[in-house]
Amino acid sequence: MITPYFLENFWGEKNNGFDVLYHNMKHGQISTKELTDFIRERSTIEDAYARSMTKLAKSSGNFSQLGTFAPVWDVFKSSTEKLASCHMELVRKLQELIKEVQKYVEEQAKAHKKTKEEVAPTLEAVQNIQSISQALQKSKEIYNAKTVEQERLRKEGATQRDVDKAGVKAKKATETYKSYVEKYATAKSEFEQKMAETAQKFQDIEENHILHMKEIIRSYSQSVDETHIQIGEVHNEFMRNIENTSVESLVQKLSESKGTGKERPGPIEFEECNTAIATEGAKP
């Protein structure tokens, strides 16, 4: 159970807390949209990286097939292709995640719309206490002014008629003032109760929003982490394959594929002409 911070901190003289908390809730939609933007941009970056790696793998596949070193390019090509795949796999996972976040964006918008309706009476109570506070203040000023006016006339020895007339006005002002004091008590009680409920509702909404955002970030992190592990494996395999490609094996492979023969030039002796056979051979 989290401390009811919203319930405690959104009162204050002008009774503006409701407005601040309502807009804070609406900013939640912006943050969800921005998180989607972040993940989408990361996905775009990974996609570009993967494509560049695929291109690099192709380049190394087109490198010269001649020379003792040539077979090593297969190790580079295969490893670079695998590296590209790792990043492509991350792109796929992030695209899936974006779809999920999109669902949350829609749910959140709906929930906020519903909340707006639910807290409408609170908004009314806020506007009510604000307008009644003002009216109360004004009625108090009028009451004071009228009372002072009556007293002034009396002291200055005005006619009884004028004093009475001022007395009627002062009495009316007193009643108005008193009625606003009563109205304010009702509005205050109504506002306090509704605002307390709504502040807690807004805090619940924020708590759930943050939990949901953290859930999305956890899923994002996990995908990034899995990719990181795969890349590590690909790189270890690359290093192992390079280690295992011995100098001897490369020299041997070249000798087998390009060798011109194991036979050294043989001795050549003088061969006397056997004219019988030679003539025989020359006959048609």
Add this chain to the structure above:
Amino acid sequence: MITPYFLENFWGEKNNGFDVLYHNMKHGQISTKELTDFIRERSTIEDAYARSMTKLAKSSGNFSQLGTFAPVWDVFKSSTEKLASCHMELVRKLQELIKEVQKYVEEQAKAHKKTKEEVAPTLEAVQNIQSISQALQKSKEIYNAKTVEQERLRKEGATQRDVDKAGVKAKKATETYKSYVEKYATAKSEFEQKMAETAQKFQDIEENHILHMKEIIRSYSQSVDETHIQIGEVHNEFMRNIENTSVESLVQKLSESKGTGKERPGPIEFEECNTAIATEGAKP
């Protein structure tokens, strides 16, 4: 000590082994150039990735500062900046490595030039045995033809003068043939000795070349590996920071920065007008 594969496998009828081994050595320069190209392209890819990450970090720094979630963007921004730095550091290391490989490219070209001079006598011996072999073959054919011609004239009862004339020609052909048999023996011995030395020299060159290439690849791998470890640390820190950013702390932070006050609206009582004070207050 590696099996002398080159010494064993580059003989054969046409004595073309020298040519194949010489060109194989020259391909070593292509493979070094291609390895430079590979590392340079990888560096370019990492550079583009780092720049994109820097841009993404800036974007997340520009995300809304409003709402309960807003402080989390600092975690994203800082982590994305660090990720960009890791890749930038790899670019720096690869650029250093490329400089080293360039040095090797130059050394290799010089060494090949020197080798070309050193093996010039072997090339001569190859050309020598090839041309003497052909000449020997031809002189043998002529010797046979002349001997058969003399025998034919004798059998067909030609004049002694004609038989003698043919005999002179046959004798001359015999001498030429015999001289080529001798020349061939010398050329063969010369070729065999020189080719054996040179084949081993070419194998030594290839062995050193592959060792050097593997050294470069090891340095490349190490840089990639170090970067991989750093990226892992950055990502772990990101996950830790997200875990440590509790829902409560975010709700509290928002309440502290945007709070409108802890005071609930106070009760307002009817305040009777104290005309003495009110009048006093009304005086100039």
